[in-house]
Every structure is written in C-alpha cells, then in structure tokens.
Amino acid sequence: MIASSTLQCLFAALILFLNAVDSNNPKSDQGSVGACSGVPGIPGTPGDNGLPGRDGLPGRDGGMKGAKGDRGDKGATGKTGPKGSLGQRGSMGPIGIKGEKGIKGNLGERGEPGPQGKNGIANSINWKQCVWNTHDDKDTGLIKECLFRKRHSSTALKVAYAASIRALCPGKACCGRWYITFDGAECSPMTIEGLVYSPDNNGEPLQHRQIEGFCKSIQSGSIRVAVRVGNCPGFGSSDRYSGWRSVSRIMIEEYPQSQN
Structure with a gap:
C-alpha cells in the first residue's frame, strides 16, 4: 500500500499541473507542493555519438628543438664479418720521390769460390x-x-x-x-x-x-x-x-x- 504522505504529494502535484494548464489562473499557488519531492525517473537511453570534428590547424615550425641528450654507453664490438672478394686492381700510381742514399754496410764475409764456368765464345x-x-x-x-x-x-x-x-x-x-x-x-x-x-x-x-x-x-x-x-x-x-x-x-x- 502506498503511504499517506506519498498520496498527499501526488495529489498536490496534480493540482499544480491543473493550475498550470488553466490559462485563467496564471497566478496559481505553486508553492503548495514545495514540501513534496518527486520520485527519480527512469534514466533515458544514451544518445548516438556525434560526428568527428575537423582536423586542427598545424602547429608553428614543428615545435622547438629539444636539448641534446647525454651520450649513450659504448656498445659491444660486433663479430668480424666474412672476408670480401678481391677487388679489381687499381691503376699504377705516380713514381715516388727518390729516397736518400743509405749508409754503406759492412763488408760481408767472402764466400766459397764457385765452379769454373765454360769457356766463352x-x-x-x-x-x-x-x-x-x-x-x-x-x-x-x-x-x-x-x-x-x-x-x-x-x-x-x-x-x-x-x-x-x-x-x-x-x-x-x-x-x-x-x-x-x-x-x-x-x-x-x-x-x-x-x-x-x-x-x-x-x-x-x-x-x-x-x-x-x-x-x-x-x-x-x-x-x-x-x-x-x-x-x-x-x-x-x-x-x-x-x-x-x-x-x-x-x-x-x-x-x-x-x-x-
């Protein structure tokens, strides 16, 4: 059963609605139902998502350049790759400058006599x-x-x-x-x-x-x-x-x- 207080509030709301409809009584007393709170209604169905907005304008100069970061640690040495194929021989370079005459070496020991050669023609x-x-x-x-x-x-x-x-x-x-x-x-x-x-x-x-x-x-x-x-x-x-x-x-x- 509905409580009496609830019934009273419903009745007062009906009177307020009827007074609002009656155009001959615009100054109807609207505060007579101030003591009654309405029951929360059932939530409505969520509406559809709106259309995507347009792209914004590009920023100026791509933004400021950031500060240089610290140098990272040295990486490990990689493995030696396989030996490549022999390239084509390059052209002969220019003749170098003649070097200075070296110091005369010491006289070596005398070798054994060689065999006698044949008589020359x-x-x-x-x-x-x-x-x-x-x-x-x-x-x-x-x-x-x-x-x-x-x-x-x-x-x-x-x-x-x-x-x-x-x-x-x-x-x-x-x-x-x-x-x-x-x-x-x-x-x-x-x-x-x-x-x-x-x-x-x-x-x-x-x-x-x-x-x-x-x-x-x-x-x-x-x-x-x-x-x-x-x-x-x-x-x-x-x-x-x-x-x-x-x-x-x-x-x-x-x-x-x-x-x-």
Missing part, C-alpha cells in the same frame, strides 16, 4: 793475323810488328809466327833465335821462342817453320805484338834469313786462361 773469336810476302835478311832486330786490341785483362794471348827461316855460318856450327815480344818485352816467366841450329854446312837450309805459344798477365788494350831475331845463348852472330820466297804471318788469338 766471345773470347775465342777475337783474333787477328798480319801477313806479308817480303824477305828479310836481318841478322838481329825487329822482323815484323802487328797491332792487336786485347779485350780483357783476365785472358791469355796465343801468338804464332810462321815463315821460311834459316841460320847459316859456313865452316862452323851456328844458331839463330826467333822470339815474340809484347810492347817490346818478352813474355814472363816463360818466353815464346824458336831456335834454328845449323851444323858446319855450306848449303842453304831454308825451311818453313812455325813458332807459337801462350802468354798470360797482359793487360787489356792495344798491344804491339812483334817477331824479332837474335843470337842463341852461347852462340855468336850468323847469317840469318826470314821469309824466303813465301808468305810470312803473325797470328794472334785471345783465349780464356787455363787453370793449369
């Missing part, structure tokens, strides 16, 4: 011959001189003299000596020479003979190679003849020195 083909077809009846002195250019100081010279020669002294034995000189001096320690001995003979013992040999220790350069005639040791002068009716010659060759 260039040395054996350096040769010359001087040829003449005139006789010489000189008993002592220069017969013929031949100029030769020696290429190396370490080589030897082979010299040969070929001619028809004789030594004659009627009524007694005699001897003549034909020998080779180099710039006026004989080879040392061994000379290049040939002796022609004749016993007591009144004939003409002319024969073609050849005198030859090697001479070492001759410096390179221009050499005057000569053939001379003179006395044999222990014999005096005699009648000597060089180059009778035949070609005479001096042959000179440059050779590598032998180990012997």
Whole structure:
C-alpha cells in the first residue's frame, strides 16, 4: 500500500499541473507542493555519438628543438664479418720521390769460390793475323810488328809466327833465335821462342817453320805484338834469313786462361 504522505504529494502535484494548464489562473499557488519531492525517473537511453570534428590547424615550425641528450654507453664490438672478394686492381700510381742514399754496410764475409764456368765464345773469336810476302835478311832486330786490341785483362794471348827461316855460318856450327815480344818485352816467366841450329854446312837450309805459344798477365788494350831475331845463348852472330820466297804471318788469338 502506498503511504499517506506519498498520496498527499501526488495529489498536490496534480493540482499544480491543473493550475498550470488553466490559462485563467496564471497566478496559481505553486508553492503548495514545495514540501513534496518527486520520485527519480527512469534514466533515458544514451544518445548516438556525434560526428568527428575537423582536423586542427598545424602547429608553428614543428615545435622547438629539444636539448641534446647525454651520450649513450659504448656498445659491444660486433663479430668480424666474412672476408670480401678481391677487388679489381687499381691503376699504377705516380713514381715516388727518390729516397736518400743509405749508409754503406759492412763488408760481408767472402764466400766459397764457385765452379769454373765454360769457356766463352766471345773470347775465342777475337783474333787477328798480319801477313806479308817480303824477305828479310836481318841478322838481329825487329822482323815484323802487328797491332792487336786485347779485350780483357783476365785472358791469355796465343801468338804464332810462321815463315821460311834459316841460320847459316859456313865452316862452323851456328844458331839463330826467333822470339815474340809484347810492347817490346818478352813474355814472363816463360818466353815464346824458336831456335834454328845449323851444323858446319855450306848449303842453304831454308825451311818453313812455325813458332807459337801462350802468354798470360797482359793487360787489356792495344798491344804491339812483334817477331824479332837474335843470337842463341852461347852462340855468336850468323847469317840469318826470314821469309824466303813465301808468305810470312803473325797470328794472334785471345783465349780464356787455363787453370793449369
């Protein structure tokens, strides 16, 4: 059952409503129901969401730049990656500036002698011959001189003299000596020479003979190679003849020195 107080309030509200409807009584007493409170009504259904609003205007200059932050801690070293493929070779750079000359080093120890090399071809083909077809009846002195250019100081010279020669002294034995000189001096320690001995003979013992040999220790350069005639040791002068009716010659060759 509804309480009496509630009924009273409902009744007073009805009277107030009717007075408000009555246009002939605008000054109806509205305070007669002030002592009565209405019962809360049932909440209404929520309305739909409104449409989204328009985008706002962009800010000026994108805002102020913030202060620089503190540097972070150093990260751990990463693993070494695989070796890359070889790139193309670059072009040659410019030649660098010549460096200063270094300090001369100390002289090293002498090494063991190497094996002897083979005889070179260039040395054996350096040769010359001087040829003449005139006789010489000189008993002592220069017969013929031949100029030769020696290429190396370490080589030897082979010299040969070929001619028809004789030594004659009627009524007694005699001897003549034909020998080779180099710039006026004989080879040392061994000379290049040939002796022609004749016993007591009144004939003409002319024969073609050849005198030859090697001479070492001759410096390179221009050499005057000569053939001379003179006395044999222990014999005096005699009648000597060089180059009778035949070609005479001096042959000179440059050779590598032998180990012997």
